[in-house]
Amino acid sequence: xxxxxxxxxxxxxxxxxxxxxxxxxxxxxxxxxxxxxxxxxxxxxxxxxxxxxxxxxxxxxxxxxxxxxxxxxxxxxxxxxxxxxxxxxxxxxxxxxxxxxxxxxxxxxxxxxxxxxxxxxxxxxxxxxxxxxxxxxxxxxxxxxxxxxxxxxxxxxxxxxxx
Numbered sequence: 366x367x368x369x370x371x372x373x374x375x376x377x378x379x380x381x382x383x384x385x386x387x388x389x390x391x392x393x394x395x396x397x398x399x400x401x402x403x404x405x406x407x408x409x410x411x412x413x414x415x416x417x418x419x420x421x422x423x424x425x426x427x428x429x430x431x432x433x434x435x436x437x438x439x440x441x442x443x444x445x446x447x448x449x450x451x452x453x454x455x456x457x458x459x460x461x462x463x464x465x466x467x468x469x470x471x472x473x474x475x476x477x478x479x480x481x482x483x484x485x486x487x488x489x490x491x492x493x494x495x496x497x498x499x500x501x502x503x504x505x506x507x508x509x510x511x512x513x514x515x516x517x518x519x520x521x522x523x524x525x526x527x528x
Contacts, residue, residue: 371394380400389401397412397415410469413449414463420450428446428450430450472497472498
């Protein structure tokens with residue numbers, strides 16, 4: 366990754382590289398890392414899927430799998446590698462590793478503009494996300510009406526007091 370690409374990724378993820386140690390910056394360059402929050406690496410879903418494959422199918426240890434994903438275990442530590450491996454294995458075991466999360470979908474796209482070639486897993490995630498989005502919009506509209514009603518009521522009461 367070039368320095369400019371790294372700067373752009375940091376800007377996009379709202380990460381201040383000047384506050385990070387060199388080993389975390391190096392790890393942030395890895396495509397498996399989406400962001401850094403409070404010194405913690407935020408890994409992609411693809412990272413956990415690949416870690417799980419290395420652990421389950423290739424019988425690698427967590428540390429070996431972490432290294433295979435391109436991370437410097439000496440710099441980042443075995444504890445971090447083991448924690449990531451445990452998370453990947455747990456996600457594989459409970460099935461969440463391959464599930465599409467609603468948060469990955471753009472719920473602002475109306476149903477009639479949804480990709481018709483979307484597979485069932487993506488369609489389900491989109492529909493869940495769309496429901497959550499519309500529920501939030503409905504609550505917002507209800508709150509606007511309540512506020513308008515309260516404001517009108519306050520004005521009316523004020524007018525009545527003045528008479």
